[in-house]
Amino acid sequence: MIASTLTAQTVASKLSGILDEPLVELASDGTVEGDIDNDTSSSDRVIIVASTTTSSAHMDLLELQELASKRDPDKIITVLSYMGYARQDKAFKYGAPISARAVAQPIGTGTDQVYVVNPHNVSVLDYFGVPAEPIDAAPKLAKAIPNDLTDPLFLGPDEDATWIARSVRDSYGSGEVDNFDKLRHSATSVEMTTSETEFTGQDVILADDMIATGGTMSEAISILDEQDVGRLFVTCVHPVLAGKAVSKLYRAGVDNICATDSIDKSVSKVSAAGPIAEKF
Numbered sequence: 001m002i003a004s005t006l007t008a009q010t011v012a013s014k015l016s017g018i019l020d021e022p023l024v025e026l027a028s029d030g031t032v033e034g035d036i037d038n039d040t041s042s043s044d045r046v047i048i049v050a051s052t053t054t055s056s057a058h059m060d061l062l063e064l065q066e067l068a069s070k071r072d073p074d075k076i077i078t079v080l081s082y083m084g085y086a087r088q089d090k091a092f093k094y095g096a097p098i099s100a101r102a103v104a105q106p107i108g109t110g111t112d113q114v115y116v117v118n119p120h121n122v123s124v125l126d127y128f129g130v131p132a133e134p135i136d137a138a139p140k141l142a143k144a145i146p147n148d149l150t151d152p153l154f155l156g157p158d159e160d161a162t163w164i165a166r167s168v169r170d171s172y173g174s175g176e177v178d179n180f181d182k183l184r185h186s187a188t189s190v191e192m193t194t195s196e197t198e199f200t201g202q203d204v205i206l207a208d209d210m211i212a213t214g215g216t217m218s219e220a221i222s223i224l225d226e227q228d229v230g231r232l233f234v235t236c237v238h239p240v241l242a243g244k245a246v247s248k249l250y251r252a253g254v255d256n257i258c259a260t261d262s263i264d265k266s267v268s269k270v271s272a273a274g275p276i277a278e279k280f
């Protein structure tokens with residue numbers, strides 16, 4: 001059976017459909033609402049799908065794990081379609097907490113196995129203290145791109161995003177892969193430099209693991225604006241889209257943003273459920 005935090009209902013519903021396993025509401029004694037049997041004695045496994053976009057979603061996940069444990073299942077498996085704080089994977093200054101570790105440790109105590117959809121850095125998987133694996137949902141982004149692109153270029157806005165761009169390209173089937181170089185000055189300010197490459201006439205697909213403030217993508221778009229590129233598509237796995245990120249991107253000239261439903265937003269045009277289902 002599958003249980004979901006409020007924030008992961010869409011991707012959990014789709015996973016339920018693909019796996020043909022019921023999506024249930026768990027009660028405090030471990031029983032479930034709905035039309036499946038309420039036998040509390042045992043069940044093979046409980047899959048909990050969570051998108052920890054907020055502190056409350058994180059708490060929601062820990063409570064679901066506690067409820068699931070009341071069923072005494074063979075296995076509790078936690079799927080993080082989006083892991084909040086994953087970017088804080090080390091102490092960025094002396095004395096600062098490692099936030100990714102702080103959130104991962106309690107999650108690890110309530111589960112036997114963790115899967116994380118496109119963690120910013122796979123090093124965070126060690127923080128759970130139980131077997132943990134990444135899932136790559138980036139190939140699904142290719143499904144939202146027209147199949148008649150001209151000389152397509154799959155571009156990471158920084159070096160770390162190159163493999164996401166490559167993953168989308170491989171799924172699309174053809175095209176070059178390149179990346180910009182990024183220097184982050186603050187949470188909202190980034191400076192970008194280009195490679196020597198000219199992109200004139202090419203259709204460009206920007207691809208990143210996430211868009212948060214939109215600063216990174218806006219900077220990349222402004223560089224592309226100075227070149228005579230063809231159509232421009234902005235893609236990411238996790239549409240965090242904090243504050244006025246969407247307006248910022250539209251002001252920068254993008255009218256085509258595509259993301260997965262790892263976080264359920266209006267731009268979530270493809271689902272991470274397929275790649276998640278492949279683990280089961």
Ligand code: R5P
Nearest residue numbers: 209210211212213214215216
């Ligand atoms: C950072 O390295 C990530 O891959 C993204 O580029 C970054 O998180 C995007 O953040 P923002 O939209 O705030 O620039």
